[in-house]
Amino acid sequence: MPAMIVRILSAIGLCAATPVLAQKLDDTPRTVVMTAFGPEYAALEGAVTGPHAYAINGMPFVTGTLDGKAVILMKSGVSEVNAAMTTQLVLDRFAVRRIVFSGIAGGVDPALAIGDVVVPEDWGQYLEASFARKTAQGWQPPETFAGAPRNWQFIFPRGTTVASAERRARRFFTMPADPALVALARKVAAGMALSACVEAGGHRQCLPRAPQISVGGTGVSAGVYADNAEFREYLFGAWHARVLDMESAAVIQVAYANTVPAIVFRSLSDLAGGDADANRMDTFMQLASVNSAHVVRAFLTALPD
Template sequence: MRVLAFTLLALAALPTPALARKLDSTPRTVVMTAFPPEWDALVKSVDKPKSYKINGLTFLTGKMAGKPVLLMQSGVSMVNAAMNTQLVLDRFTIRRIVFSGIAGGVDPGLSIGDVIVPQDWAQYLEVSFARKTGDSWKVPEAVDAEAPANWGMMFPRGVRMGNAAEPVKRHYSFGVDPALLDLAKKVAGDVKLERCVQNESAACLPHDPKIVVGGTGVSAGVFADNAEFRDYLSSAWKARVLDMESAAVVQVAYANQVPTIVFRSLSDLAGGDAGENQMVAFMALASVNSAHVVRAFVAALPN
């Protein structure tokens, strides 16, 4: 008993785990990016910055357009995005999440440089791989009527989950916050997008880019550059844009009941480009255009 009592006292004396402590009590809007070009387009807009380091990531608090914000990088791809979305919610006091970044265009009506603000996000590789049986496929679990069409052996299965306000059910997509989407519609008409940026590797656009609010975005841990699969995503998922993080961020936000919205500017056409993939040529421009809209959006947020 003495040994047990001593052990319990020793454990009680240990410092509280870092994950249990909030580092900042000010309610803030997370302005999330995935990687350096997206961060670079926004970091100079953060006034009076204060930097925190957690797990090798930088979290920059300050103000943007007079509003309390936290700028961060999620890291590229789905696991990084989900993990670090939960991390920022655990360690800071967060009102909402606003994602700014680049993406590949799926909707044939969209062009490089356009900024897209989808109303919902889906994970297109949350699927079952079916068994080939003669000329057909046998899926290992039943597919319901709401499932998007398959692509060969890949049959969308969605994900079952709920949150504190909703029971567990199957989701094929997760919606962004409706009030934030309405605000994005109001802001969209007041923002001028760029055709060129000052960057040695950047190209200029031959057209004026536009802002489009609504439709579906899709995400997976895949750098997609395939015209046939792009057509599938457009027809089966009604996707307008694809990336590698947003659906993960929106799903984690849903679980935590945190209002979220995503702004993505097209750096390429995900396999629909006339020649080679254009991401390297246009990622700086796309990052800047998304940042322009996000700054205006943050400025329009209620105090």
Template structure:
């Protein structure tokens, strides 16, 4: 009768590691740092060039550069384009580095008709505009179950915006549409907004209006490059959006869950389909990227240690 008991004890002993708590992720650097992020190479050049004492660490193909930017300890990296990439790499940075604040720098499409290409916009909250339900079309119009539609935002044809249920949230709680920028970081952005000189020309290409820094309002993000006048008008009406990009709301989402202050600086490279001719992004991408980086460097310089 003792043999089965011995076998059971043996199995429990050697199976125990499978049920052990997972090991903590390796912290690669303990220095408190500001995470400075851009989506793709044209946006980050001026920021990496200004980072001194730089050292690069590769994590699963993502290159994290530590150093000092405008006197502040930073880790600078590319998120990759689009929402999943941005969420993944931001979480990687939070897991492996001691991140105190998250700052995004890049380009965007302009949605607010009062803004111009080259302007740098700092939204005070972000929404994921294509977190949505695609409605069934019937003889009586579109049909969306109340259990699927959890937002009062108006639809764009079959597309009905939804909020996001955060991990671990009570299903009875309202879904979240908006993800905030940090109020203290927004205040710092307001202080530096009038202190920076933005570029109006790049080689033989010049902007019609002198660019400016605008702090406040709504931004939206989705894994879609927007170049459509009708949907642009919809975003302005439904979300009161000032700009649209492909990453910021995802990073704001990750920052909120991790309780880490977040802010994004986006310079308008195009009008998201609102211009009279072809999309302007490739014409003004370099100028817009540099304008965003200029504001971000002034912002990081102004941050408290």
């Protein structure tokens, strides 16, 4: 190909890419308040004052003020891939001070109940794994890694290698939420009470006991809607998981790679297969969304200016 044509094509490529890479939409340092989908978003949207809406790749981003703090309210989209993509997107387009996730989850720890709000200290991706082949001697994975949680049948955790500008690459099985934000969450949770009832669709939903707030432990994520009692027991035993969802570990990983503080609040809408008869997410996702939003708003109020 002649050199002139190569230069022209390169220039066209650079011109096409530049607006996507360089366009900053807002320079005010803000806290990202992230949700995954509609009910979680709706529990917070009405409280944002001075809203200014943006749409990027079809996803809504709203800047404004929430509980005295400059925020960006957004949806990550459901799934780890969507969550990773939109987390990097908001970091590239806005001036982000920290990320605070508010959402629902499935309960894994048998000590927890629907409606409880959990703030894990770390997050793992339980399907970053090798699928082993079956041999006469048992399951044989293609490789093994020191420190990995034990396998579930043919699924052998392999962790994720992550680097950032300030840290050398290393393999993680769980990645930490920001310790300072977790410490603040403990202080906020100590003085809070949650309602056991919420109005939803013209009906009043009530739980048999008042929900509790628990800070600490491990959460896990994967691109799976998990509703299996046996696998739930495995996650609790092998990963010491308290809750599971489909986005949080990806958000924590992208925040870590960008050296941005992040924390996740999750309220239980179901028990991930531990429910007595059927999954309860459709029944309690509104209540769980409201409970998580309630704690997140108290957390935002407590954040330093």
